[in-house]
Amino acid sequence: MVExxxxxxxxxxxxxxxxxxxxxxxxxxxxxxxxxxxxxxGKAAKxxxxxxxxxxxxxxxxxxxxxxxxxxxxxxxxxxxAMARIHVRQSxxxxxxxxxxxxxxxxxxxxxxxARTLPYLADVARxxxxxxxxxxxxxxxxxxxDALASIPPERLxxxxxxxxxAARIVRSRxxxxxxxxxxxxxxxVGRLETxxxxxxxxxxxxxxxxxxxxxxxxxxxxxxxIAGKPLGEAVxxxxxxxxxxxxxxxxxxxxxxxxxxxxxxxxxxxx
Amino acid sequence: MAGMPxxxxxxxxxxxxxxVGGAAGASLKPEHLAAIHADPAPVGFFEIHAENYMGAGGxxxxxxxxxxxxxxxSLHGVCMSIGGPQPLDKGHLKxxxxxxxxxxxxxxxxxxxxSTHETTYFNDLLPLPYTQATLDRVAEHIEEMQxxxxxxxxxxxxxxxxxxxxxxxxxxxxxxxxxxxxxCGLLLDVNNVxxxxxxxxxxxxxxxxxxxxxxxxxxxxxxxxxxxxxxxALLLIDSHDGPVADAVWKLYGIVIGRxxxxxxxxxxxxxxxxxxxxxxxxxxxxxxxxxxxxxxxRSMAHG
Numbered sequence: 001m002v003e004x005x006x007x008x009x010x011x012x013x014x015x016x017x018x019x020x021x022x023x024x025x026x027x028x029x030x031x032x033x034x035x036x037x038x039x040x041x042g043k044a045a046k047x048x049x050x051x052x053x054x055x056x057x058x059x060x061x062x063x064x065x066x067x068x069x070x071x072x073x074x075x076x077x078x079x080x081x082a083m084a085r086i087h088v089r090q091s092x093x094x095x096x097x098x099x100x101x102x103x104x105x106x107x108x109x110x111x112x113x114x115a116r117t118l119p120y121l122a123d124v125a126r127x128x129x130x131x132x133x134x135x136x137x138x139x140x141x142x143x144x145x146d147a148l149a150s151i152p153p154e155r156l157x158x159x160x161x162x163x164x165x166a167a168r169i170v171r172s173r174x175x176x177x178x179x180x181x182x183x184x185x186x187x188x189v190g191r192l193e194t195x196x197x198x199x200x201x202x203x204x205x206x207x208x209x210x211x212x213x214x215x216x217x218x219x220x221x222x223x224x225x226i227a228g229k230p231l232g233e234a235v236x237x238x239x240x241x242x243x244x245x246x247x248x249x250x251x252x253x254x255x256x257x258x259x260x261x262x263x264x265x266x267x268x269x270x271x
Numbered sequence: 272m273a274g275m276p277x278x279x280x281x282x283x284x285x286x287x288x289x290x291v292g293g294a295a296g297a298s299l300k301p302e303h304l305a306a307i308h309a310d311p312a313p314v315g316f317f318e319i320h321a322e323n324y325m326g327a328g329g330x331x332x333x334x335x336x337x338x339x340x341x342x343x344x345s346l347h348g349v350c351m352s353i354g355g356p357q358p359l360d361k362g363h364l365k366x367x368x369x370x371x372x373x374x375x376x377x378x379x380x381x382x383x384x385x386s387t388h389e390t391t392y393f394n395d396l397l398p399l400p401y402t403q404a405t406l407d408r409v410a411e412h413i414e415e416m417q418x419x420x421x422x423x424x425x426x427x428x429x430x431x432x433x434x435x436x437x438x439x440x441x442x443x444x445x446x447x448x449x450x451x452x453x454x455c456g457l458l459l460d461v462n463n464v465x466x467x468x469x470x471x472x473x474x475x476x477x478x479x480x481x482x483x484x485x486x487x488x489x490x491x492x493x494x495x496x497x498x499x500x501x502x503x504a505l506l507l508i509d510s511h512d513g514p515v516a517d518a519v520w521k522l523y524g525i526v527i528g529r530x531x532x533x534x535x536x537x538x539x540x541x542x543x544x545x546x547x548x549x550x551x552x553x554x555x556x557x558x559x560x561x562x563x564x565x566x567x568x569r570s571m572a573h574g
Contacts, residue, residue, distance in 0.1 A: 015404035016356035018435065019388040019397075026393055036400075037433040040471040044501035048432040048470075051498070051508060055395040063394070093392040096350035096363060097325050136326030165327065207330050 025049070026056045027089045060088040063098045064105060067132050070183035071109070071125045074118065083112060099136055102129055120174035127180045127200050127211060130168035134204040137166035142205040142258030148251070155265050157232030161225050162262040166204035169219050169226070173197045177213045205258025212257055217245025222259060230266070289343040291316050291377035293532040293564055295556035296345065297549050298539050304334055306546035313546075314553040316377060318345040318536050324374075325366045339374050345489065345536065346376035350392065353412045353426070354399040355385030364419040371420045378489050378534065380425040380458045381416065383409070383446065400435035401445040409445075413453040425456045425488045430463035430495075430509035432470055442467075443481040450486045457483065459533075460491035461523050462515065466507040470500075475522055484530040492523060492556060493538035512541040514552060524559055531567065532560045 018036060025031035033049035064084040065072050072080040087108045093101040106129060109115050110122040142164055151159055170176070175192065177200040182189050199219035201212045214222070221238035225231070231251075238245040254260065294315025299307075307313050317338055324331050338344060348367060351359060371379060384396035399405050417423050426449060428442065440448075446457060459482065468475035494513030500506040515523075515537065527533070537552040 015402060015437075016408060018400050018405075018437075019356050019385060022397060023388045023391070023393065036436055038436055039500060039502075040434055040473075043504075045433050047499070047501045048506065051432045051506070052395055052397060056393045059394045093394065094390045096352075096360070096387060096392045096394075097322055098394065099323075099326060135329050136331070137328060139328035139332075166329075204329065207333055 026053055027092055029053070056092075057085060057088055060092065060101070061085055063093075064088070064102050067099070067102045068105065068125050068128045070128055070180050071121060073183040073189070074121060074124065074179070075115070079114075083109070083115065086112075099132055102132075105129070120172065120176050120179055123170065123172035123174055123176035124180050124183070126170045126172075127176060127202065130170050130200070130202040131209050131211060134166035134168060134202045134209045137164075137204060140164055140166075140261045142203075143255055143260050143263060145252075145255050147255060147263055151263070151265055157230060157235075158265050159231045159263050160228055160266060161231075161260040162264075163226040164203060164205070164258055164261050166202070166209070167222075167226060167259045168202040169214070169223055170200040170202065171219050172199065176200065177211060180211060201257055201259065203257045203259055210257065212253075215244075215246065215250060215253070217242035218250050218253070221245065221250050222254060225254070225260070285373070286339050286375050288375070289316075289377065291343040291345070291534045293560055294343070294534050295553045295560060296343075296534065296536045297553045298537065299335075299338060299344075300539070300543050300549075301331075301334065302543060303546040303549070304338075308337070310546070310550070313342075314550060315557065316343040316345055316534065316536075318347050318378075318538075321346050321348045321367055321370055322350055324370060335374060343377035344374055345378035345380070345534070346370060346374065348379075348381040348424075349396070350386045350394075351381045351412075351416060352385040352387040353381055353416065354383050354397075354405075354409055354429075355387060355412075356405075356408055357388070359412055359415055360387065364416065367416070368420045371422070378425060379420065379422060380427055380489060382427045382429060383449075384429045396429055398429060398431045398433060398435070401438040401440040401442060403439070406440065406445060406448055410449055410452045413449060413455050417453065417455065423453075423455050425458040426450075427458040427460050427491065428463050428467075428482075430460070430466040430470075430507075432506065432508075434471060441481070443478060443483070447483050450483055456488035457486045458489045458491060459484070459487045459526065460493070461526060462491065462493040462495055462519050462538075463509060465516070465519050465522060466495050466509050469505060469507045476525070479522065479526060484526065487526075487530055487533055490523065490526065490533050490535040491538055492519060492535060492552075493540075495519075510541060511538050513539075514548075515555075520555070520559075523556070527559055527563050532564050535560060 021034045021036050033045050037045045039045050039048055061081050061084045091104050106122045106125040109125050115121050175194045175198045177198040178194055199214040201214050203210050217238035220241040221234050224234035224237050235247050296316035297314045299317040299319050324335055382396050386393050464475050464478055468478055492515045493511045496508040496510040498506045498508055535556045539549050
């Protein structure tokens with residue numbers, strides 16, 4: 001008798017069902033090893049399967065430790081690895097590129113009960129994630145320091161910029177940039193002498209990644225420019241955010257940091 | 272290197288076409304870059320994990336280009352998931368192809384294993400059953416990858432800790448069939464042979480006797496760690512965190528004696544030592560390769 005097509009397809013699927021059966025216990029330490037495996041000559045497969053379970057969890061915890069070294073230094077290795085293990089089991093990677101992993105880690109830390117006494121920790125993790133994004137971002141030549149010299153002053157307000165692929169802003173209600181820097185430097189961690197909120201700017205104009213503290217209003221200013229808004233609008237928004245915003249200093253700073261790769265004055269934006 | 276790079280295509284190659292035959296190489300680790308560039312004679316070639324260079328730009332690409340200008344590079348994929356039942360990731364194939372196009376590697380390899388299921392990436396080389404159904408699926412995947420990158424790959428034998436009850440084919444039979452069906456070559460990891468043979472209680476020599484050595488285009492050597500299985504017997508872990516074991520060196524000598532010289536890589540991925548330690552391991556492989564090359568020449572001369 002000819003087998004019905006549907007049951008043939010079902011059989012083919014079941015012959016390839018090993019991945020669906022093998023994977024669930026990998027991230028679930030309570031689950032039993034899958035039925036479809038064994039040791040040789042009737043030997044058990046519990047410890048054998050645990051090799052895979054261990055490889056998966058440990059290598060992913062290591063990946064988070066590599067991406068978030070300052071975060072780990074703040075809480076200590078033991079705490080960090082316990083916290084990372086929970087995150088790995090809840091949110092394993094969805095890309096085979098491990099340098100993409102950990103995008104949800106800062107939000108996880110923010111909601112992590114045992115890290116509540118360190119409210120700045122999530123923001124330090126956000127800076128570290130932005131640091132790695134900048135590290136792997138596409139190469140591009142930043143604008144030269146005199147890039148705005150050729151634009152007539154009366155048209156500067158209409159100037160719009162193209163963001164460098166590496167440029168990132170991380171805003172914080174805590175001195176997260178200083179804490180990040182203290183915990184990334186070689187040697188002993190220095191004293192934290194500020195409690196002021198800090199906004200961070202991450203750039204990689206060439207091969208080295210830089211993390212800077214932005215002056216008052218600087219984050220709002222750059223966020224507008226990165227979104228493609230014209231300079232005049234960005235200055236107005238920054239002044240509204242913080243009356244101490246200094247347009248000239250911020251423009252010089254953004255050119256020095258390499259936040260943008262191109263500038264253009266749109267004809268349509270002319271008033 | 273003096274003179275112009277060798278032009279072996281219609282358009283000029285971006286990098287020199289260095290030969291890699293008979294050379295011993297080492298895993299390329301970022302922490303060794305300065306020592307490698309300062310070393311007048313480091314190793315014969317460098318192997319990279321493809322995924323580490325799949326970012327858009329930055330220091331990894333700058334470092335790799337500087338290496339590739341001076342030495343041959345072997346491109347080793349770790350997470351194509353060729354051994355998985357689900358379709359290959361088209362985006363990943365595209366990224367892999369652009370690395371091949373960009374760096375013109377001397378060797379390209381992947382694993383008989385899988386690492387992604389549905390959307391989760393497990394970051395480990397997971398095992399598969401050896402059946403007619405998996406053979407068909409893996410052959411399709413190899414063909415798809417070779418089609419995508421425009422050249423044959425070398426497929427690496429895995430190290431495994433469990434067996435699948437449903438397996439009906441021996442691993443060597445499975446690999447032999449893949450070579451026949453897809454035209455791929457093989458990457459023989461001698462440490463994996465030793466690890467799997469120990470873990471599953473068979474003879475590494477018998478496995479090698481059954482291995483299609485004539486299709487081997489590269490050899491891997493690495494260190495392993497020791498644990499115990501549920502019955503208290505030795506269970507070896509393919510840890511890549513130490514020197515190559517004596518027993519693995521012995522097997523390697525036997526393989527070279529039978530197969531002839533093949534580019535050989537020392538893998539070291541964890542607890543990475545200072546550059547001279549890794550270099551010394553590669554030098555030890557080079558001695559075995561050179562000794563065999565000389566004796567082959569002698570026997571040819573004496574006909």
